[in-house]
Amino acid sequence: MSDPVQQGCSFLFVPATQPERLPKALASGADMVIADWEDAVAPADKERARAALxxxxxxxxxxxxARLLVRINSEGxxxxxxxxxxxxxxxxxxxAGAVVPKAESAxxxxxxxxxxxxxxxxVPLVESVAGLAAADALAAAPQVARLAFGHLDFQVDAGMACAQDExxxxxxxxALVLASRRANLAAPIDGVTVDTRNPERMASDAARARRMGFGGKLCIHPAQVPVLHAAFDPDEAAVAHAQRVQQALQQAGGGVCVLDGRMVDAPVLAQAxxxxxxHARAQQRLAVTD
Structure with a gap:
């Protein structure tokens, strides 16, 4: 990928206290790996985690x-x-850069x-009500590549008790999708699925993220990566249909046409x-991991 931070779909966390996992994580098929200095590291191990990484x-x-980020500890x-x-x-x-937790100001x-x-x-992590209120400022700050959603911490900060479907x-x-769009950023990254033994839940969460306009998702286990990619990467039928849409409009000289009984116009072409x-990014990923 030409810019894996902006174009990546899967962002896999690895505790920085276990640096031996980094090569395995990088070989897992994940687009980006996030070495974690924050939640995954006990206070007594912070210094050791820095040195190890x-x-x-x-x-x-x-x-x-270039495919590695580090999540630092929060300001304060x-x-x-x-x-x-x-x-x-x-x-x-x-x-590649840093994931900034509990981001609330430019x-x-x-x-x-x-x-x-x-x-x-x-990559600022929006994990609080204050962070949500500052989403536009965070998205517009220099060197910000993507916004990410820390939905677990957000629920705690907002006093929420979400149902399983959230x-x-x-x-x-x-709001994060729209803030990213206003700032002309790549689509944001959705939060983790904590149930690592439930691929159906991961698939459902990933499909929701895709439908809502997110560009990827945080992962906490390598087994979640292929499930995430299956939800985000277009299948053969979708690719074939997109190619037919593109060809139909080209043959129509760029105007409106009908394909399979449905109108095809500029928005349909943009989706295709x-x-x-x-699909091209998915093929690039395969080339990197092969």
């Missing part, structure tokens, strides 16, 4: 480093400043960007082109 990244090939935590210092070192090695993102350097991509969060998810773009 620096050593592990130094041993990776450059192409692998005791570990934020040390994380920024280590992030600068990782960025110099070619790390000023925080500017601080992270200054530490990481101008080539680092930022219908209560539909307005929040749509989007399908073919997603």
């Amino acid at each position: 620096l050593a592990a990244v130094a041993a990776l090939a450059h192409a692998q480093r 935590s005791p570990w934020f400043e040390a994380d920024l210092q280590a992030l600068a070192q990782l960025s110099a090695l070619g790390l 000023a925080t993102l500017q601080t992270v960007a200054q530490a990481a350097g101008s080539r680092a991509a930022l 219908q209560e969060l539909l307005p929040v998810r749509m 082109q989007h399908t073919l773009q997603r």
Whole structure:
């Protein structure tokens, strides 16, 4: 992929205290891997996690480093400043960028960007009501590549108790999709599915994310990656139909035409082109992992 942060669909978390998992995660088929310094690391292990990740990244090939992000600890935590210092070192090695948890202001993102350097991509995690209110500012901040939704923390902050289908969060998810579009960002990344032994739940969550306009999803287990891709990558029938739509409009000279009894016009063509773009990214992914 030319820009895996912007075009990626699957973002797989790995605890930074287990750097031996990084090569396996990168070989899992995931578009991006997120080494985690935050929730997956106990307070007593934060320093060890930084050192372990620096050593592990130094041993990776450059192409692998470009598919790696690190989730730092939030601003205001005791570990934020040390994380920024280590992030600068990782960025110099070619790390793609940082996931910024509990993002609530553009000023925080500017601080992270200054530490990481101008080539680092930022992925703010919207995990609070304040973060949602600042979604437009976060999306418009320099070096932000995507927004991501931390729906579990958001529920806690908002005092919500969502049902299993999470219908209560539909307005929040749509708000992030629209904020991303207003800022001309790549489609946002939906939150994790915590049930790692239930591929049906993962498939359902991924299908909802796709229908709502998300561009991908956070993963916490390698087994979730192919299920996610199956929901987002167009199947052969969808690709064939998109190609027929494109061909029909070309033959009609770019005007309105009828295909299989249905009107085909500019919006239908745009959807078909989007399908073919997603198919091309899926083929690129296969080429990288083969």
